[in-house]
Amino acid sequence: MNISIIGATGYAGAELLRLLYTHPRANIIHLTSESSTGKKISAIYPYLRERCDLTLTSLDNIEQIAKDSDFIFICLPHGHAMKVGQLLESKNIRIIDLGADYRFNDISTYEQWYKVKHLHTAASRVYGLAELHREEIKSARIIGNAGCYTTASILALAPLVKNHLIDAKSIIIDAASGVSGAGRSAKQANLLPELYDSFKAYAVANHRHTPEIEQELSILNGENIILNFTPHLVPMARGILSTCYANISPAVDDKTINEAFAKMYGQEFFIRLLGEGGYPTTKNVRGSNICEIGWHIDRRTNRVIVISAIDNLVKGAAGQAVQNFNIACGFDEKTGLDFIPVYP
Amino acid sequence: MNISIIGATGYAGAELLRLLYTHPRANIIHLTSESSTGKKISAIYPYLRERCDLTLTSLDNIEQIAKDSDFIFICLPHGHAMKVGQLLESKNIRIIDLGADYRFNDISTYEQWYKVKHLHTAASRVYGLAELHREEIKSARIIGNAGCYTTASILALAPLVKNHLIDAKSIIIDAASGVSGAGRSAKQANLLPELYDSFKAYAVANHRHTPEIEQELSILNGENIILNFTPHLVPMARGILSTCYANISPAVDDKTINEAFAKMYGQEFFIRLLGEGGYPTTKNVRGSNICEIGWHIDRRTNRVIVISAIDNLVKGAAGQAVQNFNIACGFDEKTGLDFIPVYP
Amino acid sequence: MNISIIGATGYAGAELLRLLYTHPRANIIHLTSESSTGKKISAIYPYLRERCDLTLTSLDNIEQIAKDSDFIFICLPHGHAMKVGQLLESKNIRIIDLGADYRFNDISTYEQWYKVKHLHTAASRVYGLAELHREEIKSARIIGNAGCYTTASILALAPLVKNHLIDAKSIIIDAASGVSGAGRSAKQANLLPELYDSFKAYAVANHRHTPEIEQELSILNGENIILNFTPHLVPMARGILSTCYANISPAVDDKTINEAFAKMYGQEFFIRLLGEGGYPTTKNVRGSNICEIGWHIDRRTNRVIVISAIDNLVKGAAGQAVQNFNIACGFDEKTGLDFIPVYP
Amino acid sequence: MNISIIGATGYAGAELLRLLYTHPRANIIHLTSESSTGKKISAIYPYLRERCDLTLTSLDNIEQIAKDSDFIFICLPHGHAMKVGQLLESKNIRIIDLGADYRFNDISTYEQWYKVKHLHTAASRVYGLAELHREEIKSARIIGNAGCYTTASILALAPLVKNHLIDAKSIIIDAASGVSGAGRSAKQANLLPELYDSFKAYAVANHRHTPEIEQELSILNGENIILNFTPHLVPMARGILSTCYANISPAVDDKTINEAFAKMYGQEFFIRLLGEGGYPTTKNVRGSNICEIGWHIDRRTNRVIVISAIDNLVKGAAGQAVQNFNIACGFDEKTGLDFIPVYP
Structure with a gap:
């Protein structure tokens, strides 16, 4: 091609x-x-x-x-x-x-x-997140490649939302990104001395990835989802971690939650399920197209905490684009994307 | 002394x-x-x-x-x-x-x-968080100095909880710390190459600072508060940021929220209120005993997001101890603690 | 004042x-x-x-x-x-x-x-490096505060040059600085993602601190010194380390070298002599006005390697200025400068 | 295989x-x-x-x-x-x-x-640096893969030493490495808080890579070379930069120096010559098997400064091993190694 x-x-x-x-x-x-x-x-x-x-x-x-x-x-x-x-x-x-x-x-x-x-x-266009829209990507003329925070956040919550296992009104997403997400234009705020040994939130309650997450989760759930999304800036170059909170719907047990993830992602090459109790880590996916997902069920508060990690420039941008390109062209989806993360 | x-x-x-x-x-x-x-x-x-x-x-x-x-x-x-x-x-x-x-x-x-x-x-003992227990600290024989995550989290939420402005059942605290919080003992997991360019959560739903936060917020609120607390590890040496979420109680307006912070902390030398829309940043308090607090009110979701930043080794440990020492000895509370953060 | x-x-x-x-x-x-x-x-x-x-x-x-x-x-x-x-x-x-x-x-x-x-x-002006020009600083109207790399480099070599213990033609200074030395103006090259996990030299053979080092060492030595100075950029915010090389003059023994440092700096409050075999470290002086100096004598090659560490913004800039200010005003030289480095 | x-x-x-x-x-x-x-x-x-x-x-x-x-x-x-x-x-x-x-x-x-x-x-064994010993690597039973600092340092100096363009007694190598070079065993000294925002030398005049560099340069030069090698630790995960100094032999002009590099490395796939005035940067080779080389000729001091950058884990270890493996097996030398560095 x-x-x-x-x-x-x-x-x-x-x-x-x-x-x-x-x-x-x-x-x-x-x-x-x-x-x-x-x-x-x-x-x-x-x-x-x-x-x-x-x-x-x-x-x-x-x-x-x-x-x-x-x-x-x-x-x-x-x-x-x-x-x-x-x-x-x-x-x-x-x-x-x-x-x-x-x-x-x-x-x-x-x-x-x-x-x-x-x-x-x-x-002829489609939202370019392969794990949700693979079929449409095959034929769409224009693919609107999913955003970085959105990819991590949607993938984390999709199985729960789709299967109505959580209270759709209770979703809070707290995420953090490396500074490459802020782009390469010269800004004083992104100079190394300004960000080194520092951590902060930004764009609280008004980040533009919010409606994108809401769109996809609403489609999966069937009703209109409104949620909180808070991004943070980490003094590192690459990586996004999303920590997502939701109230568990009454009567949903652990097994049902675990099965929802396994069923939706069990066959996905680029999703690495760490299971209940797992801790996704951005370094474990660095340079790769992998999205790690782990979750924790807290019966004290009746909440589930789902965590996902991606490389913002790969699964959050260019890798996702190549994955979509592969699907669109009829290639094996992992063509050119099957490599090991760069660690340490 | x-x-x-x-x-x-x-x-x-x-x-x-x-x-x-x-x-x-x-x-x-x-x-x-x-x-x-x-x-x-x-x-x-x-x-x-x-x-x-x-x-x-x-x-x-x-x-x-x-x-x-x-x-x-x-x-x-x-x-x-x-x-x-x-x-x-x-x-x-x-x-x-x-x-x-x-x-x-x-x-x-x-x-x-x-x-x-x-x-x-x-x-004769007291929980050693001066902004909440100043009077008792003056005379207590043993002061149980407040923890690092707990200091940031309690200070962020205290005005809202005390004044019943939020739904006490809805509190979620998502926090992040520099690696000095993990101590100085030799652990493979804390080697620089393992943590550099990486971000992760740990101790989800079971971190020991949880009950400490719950204790103090419950006292302030008058009823038993159970909440979620999730710590993360940032590839940096110092600093803690707490991002706290809660549903706003019906009929609470912005002004009431803003006034609650002003009233509780307006005279506090070590609390720097950034107000509604403010973004606390760990670098802005590095090396100092200051706690920065800012908040955001999201009427789309009817939640308030309160953010606080401290230096985990100062206001989160040694600085807090000196502040308590000053109070206990009858010294001016800022004795030996009135200096400018180290920036950049 | x-x-x-x-x-x-x-x-x-x-x-x-x-x-x-x-x-x-x-x-x-x-x-x-x-x-x-x-x-x-x-x-x-x-x-x-x-x-x-x-x-x-x-x-x-x-x-x-x-x-x-x-x-x-x-x-x-x-x-x-x-x-x-x-x-x-x-x-x-x-x-x-x-x-x-x-x-x-x-x-x-x-x-x-x-x-x-x-x-x-x-x-009425003087080169503002107190350890060399204390007397003139007392009365000069204008003090030209010494540069950052120059302070570290001159202090490292002064005892050897002054006492003619090294071949003045053989001096090579290899230095490295944190990014705060590059200032606060917005430059793409200094964005965190550009410098993170990276190390490089710059301004080889043409950095402007070269003639400043040469001037002071020439005065100390009595003859005109020309040398190599190579700066590097470290992905950190603060600190300068100078690693200085010179051929040892024939017949100079270890004791003579060690005594030269002890005699020149033994009474200097802001110079911390680590002695032969010592390893200065920028973190050990961070936030303070201290200059650490250690040296190594290599009899295989008959060279001495002197290493010095300062905080570029303190002893390399503002702290040095305050030290000069104290001397100029007749205050105790350590007024306002006697504190412990910020570690870790 | x-x-x-x-x-x-x-x-x-x-x-x-x-x-x-x-x-x-x-x-x-x-x-x-x-x-x-x-x-x-x-x-x-x-x-x-x-x-x-x-x-x-x-x-x-x-x-x-x-x-x-x-x-x-x-x-x-x-x-x-x-x-x-x-x-x-x-x-x-x-x-x-x-x-x-x-x-x-x-x-x-x-x-x-x-x-x-x-x-x-x-x-049947050979020193495993392909650019110097390609022919012997083809048949040797045991390949002693070149070390990390040594690879960067030897490649930087080989053309000058081989062609007798520098004073072999004057060589000084000042190098710096990311912390992955220190291995994965748990040591307090390598914890992130100990090294973050810090820079230091170590093993001055006694690092074990010294005799390895001396061996290979001596072979190239024909006489016994003794030199200084000083490693430093950079607060980053990957990368080595070597800054090498030597006196230029009388009557050697710039053109001769430039041609020596071009002739020796012009056909080498993994060596990227940046030429006179070039600045190798570890980030530019991160994750790849590339060695960047640039040099500067200082006529004020009659010295040449050669700088080289590699990824210590790739061209300094595993990548070099795969390159040697390819040669030994008769595969195209770049098999499995022809990819782009990971940037930023």
């Missing part, structure tokens, strides 16, 4: 390059960057020298890019991807957007949380 | 030495360590050379230590402090225990969570 | 505020910042709230600042401090400049390395 | 498992551990669950292991590997030892630095 990446100079784009370099079925054709057009990608990321030295082109080239590519990965900020989607509307080309523009079923939810008018309501 | 430290070689003991070195009213007389008896403290912690070179003695010396000291700080693991307390029962000496042995009003709660028989139910 | 800080919003300025807050003889009167005029310093550094809430003024106010102050600390980039020095030329006010503008005896050296025309060759 | 790993539970063994998992020509048959015999490797390293769940056996099984394996990787501490070598003396099996036992041509040098009697002077 010939693929191109629109917006290749952010961390998600760079991670895509890492994964696609060893993917046996992908040929990287074009990379674009509006701010660095004409430079080599290896001038932006020197670790790519002698491995990937493609010259960055501009979106102005979109006709040629479309002509040369079977698949396009878009790694642009929200609001920009949909413009590319519009331009490609009439082309026979499939798209995976790693941003938020194609994730929402209800455009008004998108517009309300992202404060931007939506311009492109593509007909 | 002549003071001695029993168990001076752990991180809490070392932090006490740092704080007492510049305290104008404390003379450090004896330091003990059973594992390093006869060595200088500066052989254990080389950064103390030429500043504090006292030789470590043994608890076998307790008669002499008691004779020479007005105040004794105990930094021993739980189960050991109470034995020292017993030995000093008949002495005219005051004690601050930085461990758990003297924190519980109900001994059976202690025995149930700590799996050890309690040996010394001292009559 | 009434003091003011010109350029208070960088890390060095902020560290001065931390140290002066507990200094018994300094009253902070004015703080300036051209980029944040009118804001409170605690809006720039929230950890200062309720401790230091002064409003930042502009250099336009220099007349008033001069009138109100006995001492002025300048924390501006090189090239800017000398303009302030000019403005204050006729005032009866003493100055400590934490930058490079007043460090060089030979202006042409400054101009060559800093690529800027020097504008203010003040008559 | 059927391969087995003796001593699989250290970091080097675990990294071998990561690399061999995706190697198309290696089947992992046996893993041994004397301390964890009978456990699954995934119980020791939970990130291996569902990917590599082999049960650890004991060296007592060596007959069976030898029978089942074509190639054996030994990851034991020095002094132990040679005992395994002895046991396998008569077997038709090839060995790569990742420790020091088979690295020295002169056994007395080994015995002097390692303080242990050498027991097995195998006839």
Whole structure:
């Protein structure tokens, strides 16, 4: 497959390059960057020298890019991807957007949380979380790749919500991310001395991944779920951990909970169930497309605490995109993604 | 005041030495360590050379230590402090225990969570959290210095619980700590390569700080509070952040919440209220005795999210002990504790 | 003493505020910042709230600042401090400049390395490294506070160079610094994800601290010293370690080397000699004004390796400035600086 | 090829498992551990669950292991590997030892630095650094895989030493490593709180990698080289940077230096030449088998400064072993090793 990446100079784009370099079925054709057009990608990321030295082109080239590519990965900020989607509307080309523009079923939810008018309501699109939407991903023209916090959080709660084992009104998600999630643009707040030996929350009660989690959990549950989501910033580079709380519905026993996870994820290659009492750890999935899930049942309080860990740049971004790409192309889903986490 | 430290070689003991070195009213007389008896403290912690070179003695010396000291700080693991307390029962000496042995009003709660028989139910003792028990600290003979997670969590929730502004059954505390909280003993799990670039939860639903938080919040509220507390390990050295969730009681408005914090803490020198919308950050209190508190009111879910930050070794251990010492001695409460956090 | 800080919003300025807050003889009167005029310093550094809430003024106010102050600390980039020095030329006010503008005896050296025309060759000035120039600091009107790498490097080598124990042509200094040394301005290269789990050299053979080290060592030695200095960036916030190499002059024995250090530094409060075989460690001096020095004599190669450690923001900047301030004012040199490092 | 790993539970063994998992020509048959015999490797390293769940056996099984394996990787501490070598003396099996036992041509040098009697002077063995000994690696029965610091240091200096461009008596190597180089055994000194925000040297003038570097550089140069090597510990998990200094021989110009590197490494897949003025960075090679090399020529001092960066666990250990394995087996040298570094 010939693929191109629109917006290749952010961390998600760079991670895509890492994964696609060893993917046996992908040929990287074009990379674009509006701010660095004409430079080599290896001038932006020197670790790519002698491995990937493609010259960055501009979106102005979109006709040629479309002509040369079977698949396009878009790694642009929200609001920009949909413009590319519009331009490609009439082309026979499939798209995976790693941003938020194609994730929402209800455009008004998108517009309300992202404060931007939506311009492109593509007909054939799907929420790009393979474990939930594998069938639709096979044929959708546009895949709205699931977000990082959302992937960890939805996967953690899906079996419980789908099987009505928890009180849907009681969900609280407390999550933490490495700083690569904040992107590569120069900000004083993200300088190493500012964040080193420090921990803090941000975007409490208004983070944009909230409605995305709510959308998917509501679909699974059948009724409208509203929840709390609180992200934190960890002084590390990669990784997301979601710690999710919910009240257990009356009469639900441990066995039922354990079976719900086993049934939903038992055959999933990228989900590693640690079981009841298990402790997912971001280092255990670092560099890989794996999502670890463990849960704890507290009968003192009648709550279940589900914990999940992913690498925010892999299962939370580029790895998920490659997984979706594999499904969309009919490849074995783990093609190019079957490797061991980088530890220590 | 002549003071001695029993168990001076752990991180809490070392932090006490740092704080007492510049305290104008404390003379450090004896330091003990059973594992390093006869060595200088500066052989254990080389950064103390030429500043504090006292030789470590043994608890076998307790008669002499008691004779020479007005105040004794105990930094021993739980189960050991109470034995020292017993030995000093008949002495005219005051004690601050930085461990758990003297924190519980109900001994059976202690025995149930700590799996050890309690040996010394001292009559004159108090839970050593100055903002809640200042008056009793003035005269108590034994002060059971509040724990690290507990200090952050109780201070965050106290105004809401005391004023019945939240549903007492709905409390969830999600907290994270630097690794100094795990102590200085050699454990593979705490090696730098194991924890670096990693984040995880531990002791879910069974951490021993849970009943301590419940005790103090129950007293404030008047009814028995049971809650969830989940600690996480952050790849950093110092700092604790508690993110606390609770359902807001019907009809409670923002103003009432804001006023509850202002009223309870407006005059507290060591509590820095960041107000509604504030984001406490562990780096902003590093090395200091300050507790930062901010809160967020989410009307979508009718929950309040209160966040607090402390330095686990200062307000969470040694600084709190010095604050209690100041109160107990009738000194200005901020004596030796009025300095600026170490940033960056 | 009434003091003011010109350029208070960088890390060095902020560290001065931390140290002066507990200094018994300094009253902070004015703080300036051209980029944040009118804001409170605690809006720039929230950890200062309720401790230091002064409003930042502009250099336009220099007349008033001069009138109100006995001492002025300048924390501006090189090239800017000398303009302030000019403005204050006729005032009866003493100055400590934490930058490079007043460090060089030979202006042409400054101009060559800093690529800027020097504008203010003040008559009464001194290189502000107390251990070498204590007497002149007492009376100089302008003190050119020694740089961070330079302080560590000069102090490591001074006894050997002064006593002609090493081949002056053979000196190589390999040093490493925490990222706070790179300042607080927003640069992509200093984002946490870029530096975390990474180590690199920079400015090889052209770092501007080179001529400063050469100047002071040449004075001590009596002949012109040219050397190699290589800085590295460590993924941490604070600290500098200098590892210095030199060939031992023929016939110099270990005892002579050891005595040279003991004689020069035996009475220095802020120098902690670890002796032959000692290993200075940045964490052992973190937050303090201490410089640790240890050395190793290798008879296989006939080289001496001297290692020194400082906190770049304290003995390498603000602490050194306060030490110089104390000397200049006739205070005990350790006033406000006698505290224990922050560990762990 | 059927391969087995003796001593699989250290970091080097675990990294071998990561690399061999995706190697198309290696089947992992046996893993041994004397301390964890009978456990699954995934119980020791939970990130291996569902990917590599082999049960650890004991060296007592060596007959069976030898029978089942074509190639054996030994990851034991020095002094132990040679005992395994002895046991396998008569077997038709090839060995790569990742420790020091088979690295020295002169056994007395080994015995002097390692303080242990050498027991097995195998006839057919080679120093396992492919860029220097590729031809011998093809046929040697035992490959003494080059050490981590040594690989970085030798590769940096080889072109200069081989071509007599520097004064062989003037070499100084100042290097720094992440903490994974210190192994996985529980030591107080390597706890995260002890090393975080800290930097220090260790083993000055006596590190055991010194004679290994000297051996290889002496062979290249033709005369006996003695040098200084100083390791430092960086608060990070992975990576080694070597900064090497040497006096340039009279009359050597820049072009000659540049050409020496180009000629020696121009065709090397795993060496990335950054050229004169280049800055190798450990993050740029993290997780990969690449060695970055850059150099700086200082005409003020007539010295060359060569800098090299590797991942200590890959090109410094397991990756190098796989590279040697590929050569020994006649596979393409980059088989299973051609991937992009993990960044950020």
